Amino acid sequence: MPDAVVVGRETGTAVTETHSTEARGDSGPEAARLVASRVLDVPDFPKPGIAFKDLMPLFADGQAFRQVIDEIVAYHGRASFDAVVGIEARGFVVAAAIAYATGVGVVPVRKAGKLPRAAYSASYALEYGEATLEVHQDAFTAGHRVLVVDDVLATGGTAAATLDLVERAGGTVAGFTVLLELSFLGGRQRLAPRPVHALLTV
Numbered sequence: 605m606p607d608a609v610v611v612g613r614e615t616g617t618a619v620t621e622t623h624s625t626e627a628r629g630d631s632g633p634e635a636a637r638l639v640a641s642r643v644l645d646v647p648d649f650p651k652p653g654i655a656f657k658d659l660m661p662l663f664a665d666g667q668a669f670r671q672v673i674d675e676i677v678a679y680h681g682r683a684s685f686d687a688v689v690g691i692e693a694r695g696f697v698v699a700a701a702i703a704y705a706t707g708v709g710v711v712p713v714r715k716a717g718k719l720p721r722a723a724y725s726a727s728y729a730l731e732y733g734e735a736t737l738e739v740h741q742d743a744f745t746a747g748h749r750v751l752v753v754d755d756v757l758a759t760g761g762t763a764a765a766t767l768d769l770v771e772r773a774g775g776t777v778a779g780f781t782v783l784l785e786l787s788f789l790g791g792r793q794r795l796a797p798r799p800v801h802a803l804l805t806v
Contacts, residue, residue, distance in 0.1 A: 629785075629804045635675045639783055639804040642668055659755050659783060663697055672803060673701045676753070676781050679801055682706050685751040685778040687744065689713055691737070691766050694755035698783065702753060711743045711750075713766050724772045728761035737765050744775035757782040757802060760791030767798065 629636035642662035649656040663669055676698075687709045690699025696712055703710035716725060716736035723738040744750060750770050757763060767777050777798065785792065785802035792800045 627804060630801045631675045631679050631803055635672070636804045638668055638671060640806075643784065643804070657756060657784060657786075659694060662783070663694075669701070672783065673698070673705055675803060676702055676801070677705055680751055680779045680781070685749045687711055687748055687750050687775070689739075689750055689752045689766065689770060689775075691752070691754040691762060692718075695753055698753045698755065698781075702751065711739065713737050713739050713769060724769050726765035726769045726772075728765045730761075735761075737762070737769060739766075739769045739773050741773060743773045744770070746774045748775045749778040750775040751778050752780045754782050755784065757785045757791040757800065758789045760789075760794035763791060763795055767795070 627633055627636035627640040629639070639662060642659070642665055644658040644661055646656040646658050648654065662672065685706075685708065688699040688703045688706075689711045690696040690713070692712065692714050696710075699710050699712075714737065716738055719738050719740055722741045724741055725736050725738045727734050727736045752763070752766055752770060754763065754766075763780060763782075767780065770777055779801060780795070780798060781801040781803075783803050785800065785805040787805050792802075
């Protein structure tokens with residue numbers, strides 16, 4: 605496959621990356637191929653020279669989306685977490701599906717100013733400034749085991765801020781899962797020693 609230019613959500617920086625012909629991920633090649641087959645590169649979005657990784661075709665395919673959710677639940681174990689955190693915005697879609705499948709609650713981590721009650725905030729660096737995420741202060745009870753999910757792991761700024769928020773709010777991080785990891789941006793290394801589960805790594 606040809607090189608593709610992708611953008612890290614946290615940095616806004618374009619990076620050229622060569623795709624491997626063999627799909628790989630932490631749940632095995634079959635799950636990785638499934639995600640890879642439902643990801644579209646959208647050229648010149650959000651600005652010229654950037655290829656945006658669009659996961660909407662995966663969400664729109666009911667059978668494929670169900671398989672992805674089942675893979676995540678199987679990897680972590682149905683009884684290994686008490687709540688699921690979704691990171692704004694596409695993480696909400698994945699988190700709600702996992703919560704429904706396992707019978708646990710779902711908690712949103714939102715951009716600053718979106719939550720109506722007292723919240724903890726965590727900021728992280730962008731290429732041209734700073735972004736802030738928030739979670740309600742009463743989102744978890746002490747020791748609540750929390751699975752954190754998002755769509756894409758890029759440089760890891762969003763994920764690191766979210767994991768910090770979960771712990772500040774009294775939760776215990778039980779796992780972190782993404783559908784797509786852009787490994788050349790180093791997010792997994794930034795989150796170490798916390799384990800990362802990615803269905804597709806490119």
